Amino acid sequence: MDDNGKTQTHDDRHSDAALPRFAVVGHPNKGKSSVVATLAQNDSIAIAMESGTTRDSHRYPMKVDDFTLYELVDTPGFQRPRKVLAWLQGHSLSASDRPDTVAAFVTQHSDDPRYHDECELLRPIVEGAGIIYVVDGSVPYNREHEAEMNILRWTGRPSLALINQIGSDDYSADWEAALGQYFQIVRRFDAVRAPFEKHLELLRSFGELAPNWREPLDAALEYLQALKFGRDHQALECMADALIEMLGHQQTVRLGEHERAALLLPTLRQRWQAWQREREQRLRHSVEDLYQHRRLQRQESDLSLPDGDDLFGERTRQLWGISKGQLAAAGFGAGAVGGAGLDAATLGHSLGTGALIGGLLGAAGSYYYSDKLTKVKLGPLSGGFREAIYGPLKDPQFGYVVLGRALVHWYQISQRNHAGRDVLVVTDSDGHWLEELSRGDRNGLQKSLLALSRRRFEPSKRQRLIEQLELAQQAFAQWQMKRFSEGQ
Amino acid sequence: MTSPLTRLLDFDDQYRRDSQQSQAFLHRRDRRFAQQQQDQRQPLTADTWLAELRALNDQRQSSGRDPRLRRWRQARWIFAGLGTVLGAAFMAGLLFYDGSRQINVTLLLLLVGVQLGLALLTSLQAWLGWQPWASLLGRTAEQGDPLQPLRPALSARIAHTGGLMFAISGLLTLLAMVTVQDLAFGWSTTLQASAEGYHRLVSVVALPWQSLWPAAFPSAELVAASQYYRLGDNPVSDPALLGNWWPFILMAWLTYVVLPRLALLVLAALQVRWQAAASLRRHPGYQPLFYRFETPWVETRGDEEAPRQPAPVQVAMAPLPETGTLIHWAGAGQASAGLVAQLTTQASPLQLRAGGNSSLEEDADTLRRAGERGQPVILVARGWEPPTGELADFLLDAREQWPAGTLLALVPLADEQGGELTDDKLLAQWQRFIERQKDASLLLCAANLP
Numbered sequence: 001m002d003d004n005g006k007t008q009t010h011d012d013r014h015s016d017a018a019l020p021r022f023a024v025v026g027h028p029n030k031g032k033s034s035v036v037a038t039l040a041q042n043d044s045i046a047i048a049m050e051s052g053t054t055r056d057s058h059r060y061p062m063k064v065d066d067f068t069l070y071e072l073v074d075t076p077g078f079q080r081p082r083k084v085l086a087w088l089q090g091h092s093l094s095a096s097d098r099p100d101t102v103a104a105f106v107t108q109h110s111d112d113p114r115y116h117d118e119c120e121l122l123r124p125i126v127e128g129a130g131i132i133y134v135v136d137g138s139v140p141y142n143r144e145h146e147a148e149m150n151i152l153r154w155t156g157r158p159s160l161a162l163i164n165q166i167g168s169d170d171y172s173a174d175w176e177a178a179l180g181q182y183f184q185i186v187r188r189f190d191a192v193r194a195p196f197e198k199h200l201e202l203l204r205s206f207g208e209l210a211p212n213w214r215e216p217l218d219a220a221l222e223y224l225q226a227l228k229f230g231r232d233h234q235a236l237e238c239m240a241d242a243l244i245e246m247l248g249h250q251q252t253v254r255l256g257e258h259e260r261a262a263l264l265l266p267t268l269r270q271r272w273q274a275w276q277r278e279r280e281q282r283l284r285h286s287v288e289d290l291y292q293h294r295r296l297q298r299q300e301s302d303l304s305l306p307d308g309d310d311l312f313g314e315r316t317r318q319l320w321g322i323s324k325g326q327l328a329a330a331g332f333g334a335g336a337v338g339g340a341g342l343d344a345a346t347l348g349h350s351l352g353t354g355a356l357i358g359g360l361l362g363a364a365g366s367y368y369y370s371d372k373l374t375k376v377k378l379g380p381l382s383g384g385f386r387e388a389i390y391g392p393l394k395d396p397q398f399g400y401v402v403l404g405r406a407l408v409h410w411y412q413i414s415q416r417n418h419a420g421r422d423v424l425v426v427t428d429s430d431g432h433w434l435e436e437l438s439r440g441d442r443n444g445l446q447k448s449l450l451a452l453s454r455r456r457f458e459p460s461k462r463q464r465l466i467e468q469l470e471l472a473q474q475a476f477a478q479w480q481m482k483r484f485s486e487g488q
Numbered sequence: 489m490t491s492p493l494t495r496l497l498d499f500d501d502q503y504r505r506d507s508q509q510s511q512a513f514l515h516r517r518d519r520r521f522a523q524q525q526q527d528q529r530q531p532l533t534a535d536t537w538l539a540e541l542r543a544l545n546d547q548r549q550s551s552g553r554d555p556r557l558r559r560w561r562q563a564r565w566i567f568a569g570l571g572t573v574l575g576a577a578f579m580a581g582l583l584f585y586d587g588s589r590q591i592n593v594t595l596l597l598l599l600v601g602v603q604l605g606l607a608l609l610t611s612l613q614a615w616l617g618w619q620p621w622a623s624l625l626g627r628t629a630e631q632g633d634p635l636q637p638l639r640p641a642l643s644a645r646i647a648h649t650g651g652l653m654f655a656i657s658g659l660l661t662l663l664a665m666v667t668v669q670d671l672a673f674g675w676s677t678t679l680q681a682s683a684e685g686y687h688r689l690v691s692v693v694a695l696p697w698q699s700l701w702p703a704a705f706p707s708a709e710l711v712a713a714s715q716y717y718r719l720g721d722n723p724v725s726d727p728a729l730l731g732n733w734w735p736f737i738l739m740a741w742l743t744y745v746v747l748p749r750l751a752l753l754v755l756a757a758l759q760v761r762w763q764a765a766a767s768l769r770r771h772p773g774y775q776p777l778f779y780r781f782e783t784p785w786v787e788t789r790g791d792e793e794a795p796r797q798p799a800p801v802q803v804a805m806a807p808l809p810e811t812g813t814l815i816h817w818a819g820a821g822q823a824s825a826g827l828v829a830q831l832t833t834q835a836s837p838l839q840l841r842a843g844g845n846s847s848l849e850e851d852a853d854t855l856r857r858a859g860e861r862g863q864p865v866i867l868v869a870r871g872w873e874p875p876t877g878e879l880a881d882f883l884l885d886a887r888e889q890w891p892a893g894t895l896l897a898l899v900p901l902a903d904e905q906g907g908e909l910t911d912d913k914l915l916a917q918w919q920r921f922i923e924r925q926k927d928a929s930l931l932l933c934a935a936n937l938p
Contacts (some may be wrong), residue, residue, distance in 0.1 A: 028874045042789040060790035065519065072790075079877030082848055114877065144818055144844035227786045234511065234776065241772055289510050292789065459637055460770050 020070040020213035021129035022206055023057070025121045025152065027145060028077030030136045031164035034191035034419035036060060036074040039199060043295045043418040045074060057120045062220050069220040070206070070213070073129060075121035081147035084118050088154055099156040102126060122155070130209045131159035133183060138167030141174040149182040158209035160185040162202075165193075184209065191419040196228055199417075231290050232414060236473060238290070239406045240466045242283040246276055246402050247452035250391040252379075261376045261388050268376060268390035277311055280402070284409050291413050311405065320404030321397035322434060392453050399449030400434075403469075407433065407476040436475035436482075444468055490535060492764035493638070496771070497554045498538050500634040503773035515780045522781035532781055534768060556635065560642050567650030575657035583665045590674030590714065596737055597693065603745045607651055611752045614644030614759060637767055641759040648753035655746040662741060666734045673733030674714040683712040690736065697739045704735035801923065803915045806931035809864035809895055813837060815854060817869040817879060818844030820901055827906035830936050831866050831899065843878055851882060855889050864895035866933070871900030871909035875921040883925055897933040898922060908935045 024032045037045040040060035055076035061068045078084075084105065092101045103126045109115040110123075125131055131152050135145065152159060161183040163175050172188055179186045189202050200221050207217030251272035253264060288296050379387035434442060445468050451457045457465075490498070506514055521540055525532045541547075582599070583591055613619075617640050635642070665671060675686060687708045691698075694705045710732055768774060810833045819841060821827045828837065838861060840854040858865050865886070869875065886896065900918045902909040909915060915932075922932050 028876060029872075040788045040790060044789075058790065060788065063787040064784045065523065066785075077874075077876070080881065082878065083881070086848060114881075117877070142819065142845065146845060223784065223786050224788075226783070230779065230783060234779075237772070237776060286511070289512070292512070459767070459772075462770065462772060 018212060019068060020206070020210070020216055021073060021124060021127075022070065022132050023073040023075055023121065023124040023129040024132045024134060025075050025125070025148075026077060026134040027148060028079075030077070030134050031166055031191050031419075032077065032134045033074055035132070035134055035162060035164060035189065036072050038191045038194070038417040038419040039203065040072055041292050041418050043293055043420075045418075055117065055120070057124060059124075062224075064220075064223050069216045069223070070203075071129075073124045075124070076117035078121070078148045078151075079117045080114065081118075081151060084115065085147045085151055088151065092154075098154040099126075102151070102155050122151075125152070125155045125157050129157065130206065130213070131155065131157050131183075132206070133159060133161045133179075134164050135161065135175055135179070136166045137163035137172040137175050137188065138165050138169045140171045141178050149179075153182055159183045160187060160205060160209060162186075163188045165190045192417055194417065195415070200224065232473070233470075234290050235287050235410050235414065236466050236469045238283055238286045239403075239410065239469055240462060242279060242406065243399065243402060243449075243465070243469075244452055244457060244462070246279050247399050247449065248392050248455045248457065249275060249279070250389050250455075251275060252387050252389050254385045255378070255388040257384050257386070261378055264388050265376050265390070268388065272390050273312055280311055280405065283406060287410055287413050291416070292418065293413055293416065296413075311401065320401040322400050322432060392455060394453060396446065396450060396453065399453060403449075403472065404433065407472065410473070411476060411480055433472075433476045433479040436479045437471060441468065441471050441475075445472060490538075492761045492768065493557065494554055495535060495538070496634050496764045496768045497556060499534055499768055499771060499773065502538060502541060503771065506773070515783070516785050518777060518780035519783070519785040534774070534777070537777070560646065564646045564649050567646050568653045571650035571653030571655075572657040575654035576661045578654070579658040579661035580665065583662065583669075583671060590672045590676075593673050593675040593690075593714075593733055593737065597740065600740050600744045603651070603655065604748055607648065607745075607748050607752050610644050610647045610651070611755065614640040614756060616640075619643070634767060634771065638760060638763050641756060641763050645753065645756040645760055648749055648756050652746070652749040652753050655741070655749050659738070659741055659746055662734075662738060666738075671734060673737065675711070676715065683708070683715055686715070687711040693740055693744075694736060696743050701735060701739060703732075704739040706733060706736050798916070798920065801916050801919045803912070803919045804932065805915075805934050806897070808832075808866065808897055808899070808933045808936075811837065812864035812866045812895075812897065813858045813861050814839045815858060815865060815867045816841050817867055817882075818842075818873070820870045821868045821904065821906050823904055824906040827868070827901075827935075830906055831868070842882055852885075855882070855886055858886070859890040859894075862891060862894070864897065865890075866897045866899055868899045868901060868906075868935075870904075871902055871911070871914050871918065874917060880921075880925065883927070883930065887927060887929075893929055896927075896930050898930060899933050899935050901935055906935055 024036050026032050033045050036058075037043060040062075042060065045058070045060075057073050057075040059071055059073050061071040063069070087105055088098070088101050091104065092098055102122060105115075106119050106122050106126050110119050112119075133149065133152060159182075161175075161179040163172050163179070163186065165172070165188070176186050176188075185205055185208060187202060187205055189198065194202075203217055203221055203224075207214040249272065251268050253268060253271075255261060255264065288294070377389045379389060437445070448457075448461070448465050448468055451461070518537070521537060522532055524530075525536065530536060582596065617637075619640055687706070690706050690711065698705050714733065808831060812832060812834075814828065814831065814837050816822045816839065822839075822841070828834075828839070838857070840858060842851045842854040846854075869879065883896070886894075898918065900909045900914065901907060902911070909918075918932055922930055
């Protein structure tokens with residue numbers, strides 16, 4: 001696989017029949033496309049496509065470096081199952097000729113517009129695909145699906161039934177009992193809400209349909225798991241870069257020799273804030289792009305509201321910032337980390353005084369800056385002009401606000417299935433995720449955020465920041481899980 | 489082979505260009521390149537990657553004179569020029585001799601020491617990364633400037649270049665002065681120093697070249713003979729002897745000014761290379777690049793298909809006919825006790841079934857019986873289920889079998905209890921279905937009598 005030439009050879013040997021292919025079929029609007037969208041991680045698949053409009057089947061191969069491991073086929077729903085079954089029954093002599101009869105139906109009706117959808121959905125099955133039959137477990141079982149299930153049984157292909165949960169009612173048990181009579185394997189799967197581990201479990205059960213499909217499916221699962229892990233890490237890098245830029249950003253403007261800087265303060269602050277908002281948007285888009293959510297509608301706090309859930313809104317600050325007490329405590333810790341260097345340098349002869357002094361200074365600094373507004377700094381006069389500089393914000397709270405908002409967005413995106421079509425609401429919440437971090441990690445994070453806001457951040461420390469953000473990411477996920485279980 | 493500094497800048501340029509691209513595109517592009525390199529057994533480095541991208545973009549290899557280094561190059565030339573001029577002026581001023589008094593060797597040694605100290609201090613601040621002169625270079629560099637961590641080393645290289653030119657031009661001036669003038673050197677100090685003590689000092693200074701050039705090692709006699717005092721005539725027994733100091737001065741300048749500057753300049757140049765290479769390895773785009781090289785490109789999305797939006801439609805709800813035959817499509821609304829009263833004023837209308845799990849024969853029978861009544865037909869369906877081809881076929885058969893102009897009211901329900909469908913999307917779906925049938929007698933109606 002790491003060798004292109006080898007892959008090519010392998011691909012040539014990989015006959016079309018040996019490729020695990022799964023046709024996702026069923027009645028219209030039962031969530032076939034949702035299942036495919038989630039498993040193929042493709043949010044561009046038209047879900048809830050209107051039935052009756054002509055549709056073709058679409059193939060979604062899972063490729064690793066151009067080598068296909070399996071393929072999902074999204075198909076249109078059954079339109080005339082009773083007529084198809086009647087045709088099949090009218091052309092078959094015995095059970096042994098049933099698969100051929102289905103193939104004959106597809107051949108004979110490929111140009112018939114009435115059976116376009118049936119031909120589209122049966123063709124991949126006739127060509128060797130496994131069957132994934134999707135039903136909606138939130139509506140009561142009724143026998144109107146029996147014609148469809150009978151047609152599928154006639155194909156003789158390995159099959160799996162998937163009970164998708166579209167609505168809130170649950171008739172899965174009835175469905176399970178009924179589907180068990182027609183299908184080898186019956187699984188429940190919520191295409192919109194199932195966590196990633198469930199996607200993998202489902203794919204693993206696809207591999208159980210035929211002995212020679214297990215190996216490529218297992219390999220695919222490993223790649224998908226690695227892909228998820230890689231994305232989580234790349235998201236951390238995006239967050240780290242955004243934090244470095246946002247916390248250290250300076251807005252500058254040229255100032256005439258006799259112009260007063262104070263008059264420029266509102267304009268500079270406005271520009272600085274606009275830049276910060278735009279950078280936060282860029283971070284969000286890059287995280288969405290990483291997880292392949294490309295058609296996501298995002299409903300956020302209205303950024304034009306002066307005091308809503310804006311990045312600089314008071315409510316945002318209350319939600320994602322930390323209390324002055326916590327800030328001072330974290331500042332103490334961060335200062336103590338620095339002061340400990342003095343104790344180390346004196347081989348402990350300072351008896352911890354360094355840590356104590358450093359801690360006190362850190363706490364005082366954090367507390368002092370928490371309400372301090374940024375002033376405009378002036379650069380040296382050159383050619384009749386000088387530079388007026390606004391930023392970075394000497395407020396440790398700002399780092400926590402940016403980080404908190406970045407984490408909640410990342411969490412929602414990373415947990416979101418591609419079948420989701422509801423608008424993403426980036427919500428804020430009560431409680432603080434920082435409580436899930438150990439004291440030492442909190443202090444380390446505080447130290448990094450302070451270094452960023454003072455523009456004393458060395459590029460060499462970026463890796464350390466990423467490691468701290470990884471811990472923050474884990475803490476945030478843990479905090480979210482707790483909130484979720486408390487809400488149950 | 490590009491220099492590490494140019495490579496770092498080129499890499500940073502590419503990183504900034506790539507930041508506008510999607511991760512998927514970057515991963516595909518870089519993974520493909522990595523596989524190509526492995527197939528051809530070529531090295532997989534940032535250099536080869538940059539060269540490949542340049543070739544792909546039809547860009548020529550830059551000449552290595554990056555415009556962002558222009559300021560540093562200019563500063564280097566200025567310092568070199570200043571060093572040359574100042575070195576010559578400094579040495580000429582130092583060796584200015586009008587015959588009234590000897591040139592003080594002690595002062596020369598002191599200045600050699602100062603030069604050595606300055607050179608070491610320059611390197612020390614570069615190694616420690618201090619930038620006390622940063623404000624001279626304008627305001628702090630823009631964030632993410634790849635040259636930012638290299639500034640101390642680059643500045644040290646410039647300072648050493650100036651220092652080396654200063655030392656060389658000083659050395660050449662010394663040689664010129666020695667050649668064209670008869671210089672008399674001596675030594676003098678306010679401190680209580682004997683000739684023996686001073687000889688020990690110059691012996692220590694001359695240690696490096698003592699065996700290489702014995703003439704450049706002042707003898708005890710020369711030291712004793714060349715001591716002079718501020719007051720008095722200081723008669724010299726042998727004035728020709730006083731010129732014998734010049735080899736010592738020359739070697740002291742060469743050993744303690746020229747060579748350290750040269751060595752430190754080479755070190756500063758190496759430090760720039762090392763730091764540029766280290767900065768490249770620490771660059772935020774470096775590890776992700778190698779991650780993309782090493783990680784297989786996993787593609788699950790298939791071909792992108794733009795979701796087709798259904799054509800917009802104006803939903804037109806018609807009033808229900810007051811009486812009619814009721815057909816439950818796929819059993820819709822059959823469980824609802826109050827549905828009949830909602831749909832018709834008739835006490836007990838004829839209720840039939842079609843679709844769903846009814847057989848095709850049962851559908852045909854329903855069509856026949858409904859047609860015989862000659863009444864309008866109210867067909868009730870589940871509004872949340874999309875209308876399928878089977879329903880379209882049923883309507884087509886009805887049109888063919890029933891008397892022309894028989895009114896057919898299609899009533900999609902919101903639930904099994906017979907609730908009225910109000911969802912705009914679902915209503916639009918039914919409206920479009922009706923329009924596709926092209927039948928003026930087919931109407932979309934609400935599940936309630938007006």
